[in-house]
Amino acid sequence: MRSCGMASRPRRMPRLTGAARVSRMSEAGATSQPLAEAAASAPPEAGSHLAAHPPLARGPVFAAMAALGLLLAATSQWYGFHRDELYFRMLEPAWGYVDQPPLTPLLARAITSVVDEPWALRIPAILAAISAVLLVALVAREAGGGRRAQALAAWAAASASFPMVFGHIFLTASIDLAAWLLVGWFVVRALLRDPRWWLAVGTVTGLATFNKLLIVQLVAAIGLGILALGPWKTLRSPWLWGGVALAVVLAAPNLVYQVANDLPQLRMGAALADDTDAASRVLTLPLLLLLVGPPLVPIWVAGLVALFRRPAWRPIRCLAVAFAVVVLATIIGGAQAYYPLGIVEVLLGLGAVPTAEWMRATWRRVLVWSAVALNAIVSALIALPLLPLAWVGASPFASANQTVGDSIGWPVYVEQVAAVVHEGSDPDGSGPAPIVITSNYGEAGALARFGADVGLDPGAVFSGHNALWFQAGPPESARDVVFVGRISPRLAADFDECTTEATLDNGLDVDNEEQGLPVIRCVGRTTPWNELWPRLAHLS
Numbered sequence: 001m002r003s004c005g006m007a008s009r010p011r012r013m014p015r016l017t018g019a020a021r022v023s024r025m026s027e028a029g030a031t032s033q034p035l036a037e038a039a040a041s042a043p044p045e046a047g048s049h050l051a052a053h054p055p056l057a058r059g060p061v062f063a064a065m066a067a068l069g070l071l072l073a074a075t076s077q078w079y080g081f082h083r084d085e086l087y088f089r090m091l092e093p094a095w096g097y098v099d100q101p102p103l104t105p106l107l108a109r110a111i112t113s114v115v116d117e118p119w120a121l122r123i124p125a126i127l128a129a130i131s132a133v134l135l136v137a138l139v140a141r142e143a144g145g146g147r148r149a150q151a152l153a154a155w156a157a158a159s160a161s162f163p164m165v166f167g168h169i170f171l172t173a174s175i176d177l178a179a180w181l182l183v184g185w186f187v188v189r190a191l192l193r194d195p196r197w198w199l200a201v202g203t204v205t206g207l208a209t210f211n212k213l214l215i216v217q218l219v220a221a222i223g224l225g226i227l228a229l230g231p232w233k234t235l236r237s238p239w240l241w242g243g244v245a246l247a248v249v250l251a252a253p254n255l256v257y258q259v260a261n262d263l264p265q266l267r268m269g270a271a272l273a274d275d276t277d278a279a280s281r282v283l284t285l286p287l288l289l290l291l292v293g294p295p296l297v298p299i300w301v302a303g304l305v306a307l308f309r310r311p312a313w314r315p316i317r318c319l320a321v322a323f324a325v326v327v328l329a330t331i332i333g334g335a336q337a338y339y340p341l342g343i344v345e346v347l348l349g350l351g352a353v354p355t356a357e358w359m360r361a362t363w364r365r366v367l368v369w370s371a372v373a374l375n376a377i378v379s380a381l382i383a384l385p386l387l388p389l390a391w392v393g394a395s396p397f398a399s400a401n402q403t404v405g406d407s408i409g410w411p412v413y414v415e416q417v418a419a420v421v422h423e424g425s426d427p428d429g430s431g432p433a434p435i436v437i438t439s440n441y442g443e444a445g446a447l448a449r450f451g452a453d454v455g456l457d458p459g460a461v462f463s464g465h466n467a468l469w470f471q472a473g474p475p476e477s478a479r480d481v482v483f484v485g486r487i488s489p490r491l492a493a494d495f496d497e498c499t500t501e502a503t504l505d506n507g508l509d510v511d512n513e514e515q516g517l518p519v520i521r522c523v524g525r526t527t528p529w530n531e532l533w534p535r536l537a538h539l540s
Contacts, residue, residue, distance in 0.1 A: 054141055060151035061137045065130040068158040071380065072126045072167045076119040078385035079407040082169045083513075085121055086410065086445025090468070096257040097467035098264040098539065103211040104172045116449070125174040129167025132345065133157045135181035139349030142188045143313065145356060152359075152368065153352035156299060157345060159376035160292035162338050164383035169403055172212045173338065179208035180218055180342025184319070187222055188346075191231065191315040195239040202243030206250025213254065213265055214339060219247070221325035221343075225318025268466075269333065271539035276334030284330050287337040291344050293379055295371035300344055303351025310354075319346060393509030406513070409506030410446040413514055417447060418454040420501040420519045421482050434521065435478045437536065438463045439485025443514060464536030473533045483520040494532055496524025 088108035096102050111121050136157035137150045145153065157163065166174040182204050190197035201219070208215040226234055234240055248255075258265055289297050307313055307320045323343045330339045359365045380386060382401045389408065392398050398405045417436060425433040436456070438444040444463035451458050462474050474481075481495070484504075492498040502519040506512070525532070 054144065054146040054150075056141060057137070057147040057150035057154075060147070061134060061154040064137075064151075064154035064158040065133045068133055068164075068167065069126055069130045071384070072122070072129060072164075073119075075168060075384045075386065076122045076126065077117065079389065079404070080410055081118050081121075081407065081446075081449065082171075082403055083406045083440070083442025083445065084171055085118070085169065086449055087441040087466075087468075088170070088445075089116070089121070090441070090445045090448045092471060095253060096261070096264075098261075098470060099268045099466045100172055101210050101213065101254055104170070104175065108170060122168065122170050125167050125170040128174045128178040129163055131178045132163055132167075132181050135178065135185050136345055136349040136352075139181070139185050139188060139346055140352040142185060142192065143316075143350050143353050145349075145353040148359065149352045149356035152299070152356050152372070153349045155369075155372050156292070156296050156348055156352065156375075159372050159379055160296065160345070160348075161375070161379035161383055162291050162341050163345070164379050165401065165403055168384055169407070173341075176208070176212040176214060177342055177345070179204060179211065179215055181345055183208075183215065183218060184342065184346035184349075187319070188316055190239070191234065191318070192313075195234070195237045198237065198239040198243035199246060200243075202246035203250065205243075206247040209251040209254045217326060217329060217339075218322065218342060221322035221329070222318055224325055225321030228321045229317045231315045268539055269335075272336070273334035275540055281331050281334055284327065284337045288327070288340065288344065291338060291341045292348060293375035295375040296348065299351040299355050299368075300347040301351065302354045303347040303349070306350060306354050313350075316350075319343070319350075323347060389508055393511070398510055398512075402512075405510050406442065408508060408510045408512065409504075409514065410442075411450050411453075412506050413443070413504050414446050414450040414456070415454055416502050416504055417443075417482065417484055417519055418451065418456050420521055421456060423501065424480060424482065424521050424523070432477065432480075433457070433460065434480040434482045434523075435460045435462060435474050436482045436484065437474070439465070439483075439517070440513065440540075441465045441468055443484050444468055464533070464538055466539055469533075469537040474529050476529055478529070479525045480521070480523045481525065483522060485517050487520055487522075491532075491535070492522065494525060494527040495522035496526065498522040 085108060088105040089112040091097065091105040091109065093106055093109065094102055097105065107124055108121060111123070114120070133154050137154040140149045140153035163177060166177055183201055186197045186200045186204065190201060205215055205219050226232070292300065304320055304323065307317045323340070326340045326343050329335070330337065355368060359368055382397050383403075385404065385407070387395055387397065392404065392408065398408075421434055421436060436447060438447065438461070441463055444461050444465070447456060447461040448458040451461065460478075462472060463469070482501075483491075483498075487498065498520055500518045501521050504514050504517045504519065506515055
């Protein structure tokens with residue numbers, strides 16, 4: 001098949017090298033072939049490697065990074081803390097927790113101990129997001145993409161929807177996305193250029209387990225891809241096994257913690273799977289279209305197709321299998337639908353190469369860049385707190401992006417809980433105030449953060465949710481409790497009397513997990529805490 005955009009040449013024209021073809025095709029593109037045919041075009045193979053890298057497109061790549069970084073920084077203080085951020089800042093430093101490794105909570109606690117504001121806490125998320133933009137562009141460059149391909153990869157990544165969410169809020173997924181992309185980039189380098197990069201793959205994998213164990217799924221999926229499609233000679237490489245050894249050594253503290261604590265991550269995974277019904281699992285496939293945004297789907301699909309149609313990309317065809325394995329594991333395991341995002345972003349970087357080659361005609365360039373611009377606008381409206389708070393409840397964005405609702409109303413909820421606590425305290429302050437037990441970690445984190453402003457003792461706030469159950473339980477002296485959230489009849493029977501005193505209302509008609517929850521005061525506990533507290537533990 002003719003390479004796209006390469007017409008019949010005069011006999012005396014010198015034959016281009018692989019590197020020159022890659023660069024010229026990336027810059028010039030195709031004249032009339034459709035995108036699917038562009039995905040099939042490829043430079044000649046040089047063994048199992050591509051030739052020299054095209055230059056890094058510093059201008060457009062750095063511009064995309066700066067644009068995203070400025071947008072995220074400008075909106076970082078709006079609305080307020082997300083429930084997960086409130087949880088992280090409340091967790092005491094530890095080697096691990098029942099629901100996650102230690103890195104993100106440790107960073108959150110360290111940052112908020114200095115500056116306890118959302119904008120400060122979100123600095124690592126912003127840095128991870130702009131790093132992801134660079135890494136997607138580097139994947140395109142690694143696969144032979146020239147200036148246009150790298151620019152497209154960078155601006156597409158900067159406009160992507162879920163990565164924008166993870167850049168706005170400091171979640172475990174924020175660092176995890178950058179880690180997946182770093183591993184993906186190093187894998188492409190190791191397979192196309194230099195096997196010594198397997199040591200870098202192992203290093204990043206081992207260190208990334210301190211943030212989220214999901215990185216193990218990615219490298220396992222890539223390993224299955226190599227077993228299925230090759231290159232099988234990689235399995236004999238000492239660099240590969242050196243990388244494996246490095247990963248195991250660096251991840252050893254996490255492995256020891258898991259074994260010593262009866263594999264809590266497996267219990268947590270089972271709890272998440274139990275919360276996911278069959279319909280939600282099926283929705284994982286259509287949600288793939290939303291991970292980076294529907295307008296960008298043709299680009300990353302072009303990358304997936306090109307893995308099978310470009311001879312020079314044969315060594316990295318394992319990434320196609322890795323994509324399928326990650327998606328299937330997400331569906332079967334009932335995991336979060338965004339888990340395949342990292343491998344989709346790798347495909348986005350690869351897909352920018354054939355897409356850029358397809359963009360020679362002016363109308364095609366206009367079409368592609370318009371799609372990226374549209375994706376950026378829609379992603380920003382959904383992912384970021386751009387609307388006035390008074391408009392959020394009536395807009396579709398709170399329902400389209402759960403993190404919006406999870407960032408609204410916390411100070412108001414805390415005031416409403418505090419009013420119930422103060423009503424149940426002795427007027428002269430001689431007796432102990434009721435303790436507070438919340439139904440989830442977001443409520444507990446909000447009370448710990450804002451409670452002191454309204455006269456609550458943050459040390460008298462407890463929750464049976466996830467790691468907070470292990471962190472602290474109520475003292476035996478606590479007889480009266482204010483429960484945030486519904487309680488079972490069995491729990492109510494452990495007290496002399498339970499009455500609903502208030503209903504949480506953020507005053508903005510924003511539907512989130514707390515809106516409409518009862519605040520219940522129970523007095524006269526009749527069951528010892530060593531019997532009652534274990535019944536309040538729950539994972540979700």
